[in-house]
Amino acid sequence: MTESVHIHLRINGEVRSLQVETKRTLLEVLRQDLLLTGTKRGCNQGVCGACSILVDGHSIRSCLSLAVAMQDRDIVTIEGLSDGARLDRVQQAFLDAGAIQCGFCMPGMIITAKALLDRNPRPSTEEIRHALGNNICRCSGYVKVIDAVHRAATT
């Protein structure tokens, strides 16, 4: 049988107490236990980036992270970027650039773009392509996604 432990996770500014099996990923816990379903599962092997979240300001793959290893870390999911009424400037830029099609990759894409802009406020096109290189979008061809990040950098 798998071991189960009690943990505290700090997510979007709130501390959540949970009983979780040690083998479970943060992605599973976010989606199934906390119903934070904005974080998506595209491949479950760390390739597509749809499950990207911010951990201490870095974009990481929640499908490759064990929930028990995330205690005492500052976790931000797509739901934590805005209350829905007023958007984060990165979210607004993705809307304004027309970058969003099916939207399934977008929570991860926006999170990764946010992490980039937090450490590099005015990235070049090459830096944006590099930073988003492991977030797969099957709809857009990336042009408008890159436009969105430029737009966010200048607003």
Place this chain on the structure above:
Amino acid sequence: MPRREARAKATGAAAYTDDIVLPRMLYGAVLGSDYAHARIRSYNTSAAEALPGVKVVLTGEKLDGKLHGKCIEDEPILATGKVRYIGEPVAAVAAIDYATAKRALQLIDIQYEELPAVFDAEAALASDAPPIHEERKRYGGRVPPLENPNLASYTAFKEGDAEAAWSQCDVIVEDTYETPAQQHMYLEPCSTLAAFDRAADQLTIWTSTQGVFIVQYAIAKWLGMPMSKVRVIAPYIGGAFGGKGGVTNQPIAAALAIAAGAPVKLTYSREDDMTMMKSRHPSRIYMRTGARRDGTLVAREARIYLNTGAYADEGPFVNAIAVGFSRGPYRIPNIKTEAWCVYTNHLKAGGMRGFGVPQANYASELQIEAIADKLGLDPIELRTRNALVTGDKFLGGQNVDHGTLINCLEAVRRASDWEARRARRPVQPGKRRGVGVSSAAHVSAMNGAGATIKLNEDGSLTVNTGAVDVGQGSDTVLSQLAAGVLGVSLDKIKYAAPDTDFSPYNHQTGGSRTTYTVGVAVERASEHARDQILEHASEMLECSVEELELRPGGLVGVKGTATRELPFVSIAKRALYATGGPIMGTANWVYEAERFDPKRTLTAGFAPNAVGVFLFAALIVEVEVDEATGKVAIVEAWAAHDVGRAINPGAVEGQIQGGLVQGFGLALIEELLWDDGRLVNPTMMDYKVPGAMDVPYEIHPIILEDPERTGPFGARGIGEIPLNLAAPAVCNAIEHAIGRKVTTIPATGERVLRAMI
């Protein structure tokens, strides 16, 4: 014009199927076959059934064994009697959680007797090939029965007399082309939540699909229920590209839910999705084209083999469309094309963006290039000389109403500075540069659509069509059309979510049809509502309808006056409470396909009617080839599309850029690979699709607008045609760079190096 639903998607609030949770919900999992071709000897599911938490274990033995399919009724819900590919669903479990369901799958014991398998389409047609569908000649469906147990369908078109015309040709080119099994790789794997209410005898399905009505019809048929007991709802869809057309895993989810009497969520893992769903048809095409010295195309013959895998799915349609587009967007008076859609022991193939045209157009455009090489003609000049123009007939005899390929070619020629760019030489040692061009045509339309538009009590409006936005932006575009007719802002229009209980019928999203076909229904329904609004206003303002005009913001006014006007809200209230009754605009129509003209085109086998209006596009691509590795990088691209009218230019650009990049994936990297029937790259780690580093930022969409006579505000559908352009332009650019043809895609480093040696 931002997308209507973009805010929900950007904040994570948009619920896709797997995000929905119901009380008492169970989790489904599916066991795939371990054999490419085998007879099922026995099942033992007792250990799985005994596992705590397991509620249902289903196998083909427990279902009715009936076969189903859109074109050919050849497919069971779960394998019955035989398995025909590795990964074919053979058993399904519903349990209290996903981990328990997966554990239960491991406890299912199925005994097989292995049969010889065949994986190549031409090999499968040989008389001594192992029979995959022994019952083929007894199968029902739209495609007539055939004697050969491995032939799903055959289509042939003939115009003029190609055999006799070869002697008139000064130059003849001939080659064989191969295209791969591309995977749709929508980011959201297939998912269905099925809930069965035993007391009410009602099945409700939330699913990631291109069409709620197609699923409703299929589920009712597959499970033997009346459609009135099946309700299908489309939440947000995480991409589709053809892969979520027809049925996906809905029948299995529904069968589990009915057996369990509880909701069952069946969400595929990426690996399940890649091994159990479908791909684009791999093809092998033998083609021969001849021209006169001045570049006039004279004759073409082609034989097309499509590998449809274990089940036909939409293969016979794809096969027929490939034939219809095998001439390309050109005048070639003598043509003969035959195509075979063949069963093999691979994953099934079905519709994918382009629907047979990317395969046929790849071969065709490489042949045009080869003729230009031989005659020393500029490739754009050769294409322009032979391009279909307005008034010409497409292959099959259907009219070309907007023959604008020449405009598209000219637009990309100018934008790319073609002549100067072609003349340029390598920028750095070890790299070669090349510039290539392609043309393409596609259709837009297909089948029926309805729309209603309801004037609400507060003067706002609700549009309902049943059309599913799979990400391309149709919720926004269809709302814009209604807003355009009624002169109101978009925030006054609600687009109702597709739901078979409430929406008018709509065929699925596909065939580049939603903006055009559903758009016509929305435009007409909006006009119908407008006419009712004006009738009321004329009585209220005591003037004739002709004296009235719609004013921005939902107002009706008397022409030439500033004050004599009424808001929609007053009209809505009068209609609701005083006279006339609720205002509801309705419209329905179906694209009435022309039959092929038998005096012009001889057809044989399965040849459906012409399906829509034609549109044209052209692409120029610049590539850089690494001499040491053969790896090809796309440097820049210019694409011109005549979309009739861009209702939402940003969305059109997104379709062009996204479609091209999927096509660049097909051209350079994407290919499902099998080893003895086993898919060796069924993950996103091993099957790569283009990322932001793999494609250039410099992809320039050029939108041309020759308004479609029959389209809503002049629009045509743009969803598929960009993909038809990509692979041939890339390979023509590679040829320009290295002086050799690459006739098999994807043009991987290895294939390009081989061509160079």
